[in-house]
Amino acid sequence: MKSDIEQTLKESIARQKMLSLEEIRLDATLEELGITSLDAISLVFDIEDKYGVEVPNEALKQLRTVGDIVEGVERLLAEKAT
Amino acid sequence: MKPIAITGMGCISPLGAGVAATWSAMAEGRSAIAPLSGFEETDLKPMPAAQVADFDPAAHFEPARLGLLDRHSQFALVAAREAAADAGLEPEQIEAMAAVVGSGCGGKETDELTYQRLYQDGKSRVHPFTIPRGMPSAASSQVSMALGIRGPSFTVASACASAHHAIAQAALMVRSGLVERALAGGTDAPFTYGLLKSWEALRVVAPDTCRPFCADRKGMVLGEGAGMVVLESVESAQARGARIHALLLGVGMSADAAHITDPDSKGATRAMRAALEDADRPPEAVGYINAHGTGTRLNDPSETRAIREVFGAHAEHLKISSTKSMHGHALGAAGAIELVATVKALKTGILPPTAHFTTADPECDLDYIPNRPVRVEVECALSNAFAFGGLNAVLLLARAP
16 A cells, blocks of 8 residues: 555656656655645645545644655554554 | 825624724724634534624615625625715715725635535526626625716735735725725625635644734634725815825735745735835834734744845834734735724724734744734834735825824
């Protein structure tokens, strides 16, 4: 599931920021990729919509890197499964 | 610019119907923010809101007219009638006026009820008034018809700066001599299910309340209502012996040309400077700023930076407040309700506070008049409006002579 979320997110970022998939590393910060707060809520919305989870506003503010988003969504899915 | 006289004011806000009710709440630091009501049957998350409560449209409008009035037009009419009556104008003076109404949302209530019928209820026909009731310019048309205004009349839309852009446009028409008088302001009624969902998706609405400039602020709180003013040349006002509430000295407008939601303090800086330059006044003339102050993470530090940039060392002497902490963010009406606050502050020497204030954000390091009003006689005041999409409009007011 993790690689699936990672792939979805990277594809969304690549499409939105017109980058190649290889340029988007997990440890890249959103700032480095030129992802504004509006971009971030739209990226998270794509994932929320696809996986049926909801990232709370407080959690969204803590997200710094691409990996943070992947891990955050993975955690939400795990919580949902239990 | 030649000063323009403000000779009439009208307002309906979550703080009360009428200028007097709205101002007495503001002057005491009373907030109208409460849990959102009317959407209990929906899946909307609980959120705070500043709603116009106890508003019975039937008490204000005849049934035949009411069918054509979206909620935002109703608010516009209530405020416009009060402003025109307050100015004490004769019918022929009203007839020659301009009417410029700002609205960020237009007739959303009408649109959403129509879509609900079609998409949800499976009906195949919609109400024949859907277009005239919901069109973005409906409020301007209704105001012109109800009051008998036959001069230039139209709607201005620039999201949260709509009212200020409308008032600026009206002021420019008066200044140029195109009209002798104008009615101008803003109106919005954004409490509809689809619009609330859309604001929720933007993640800028606070879950608790509106705390502009505070370290623990969590966002904006939506409001609704309308505000209107009557503008006229000082000569016209004096010639008819009108009472002048305050003078509009200058207007400043700019665009960030940066981002569709994130503010750029350089745009706000340019708008405030433009208002001062338009009035040929130095920054030191200003004593009070009614801030845009939404309570969002991005606006408040950006606005503070812009104020510091424009006012330099004088920023330390400024009194600043965001009355949105009491009446919420009424979007296209916000600037007009805040202009009423600014004019009353100049008139009374009571500066309204920023309510719900806790601890200032370190990046917001000016005097925001926390929680309690202060008594300071101020000569000039600014009213700021910085909209989504970087559209800025600032009005510079002065005490009446």
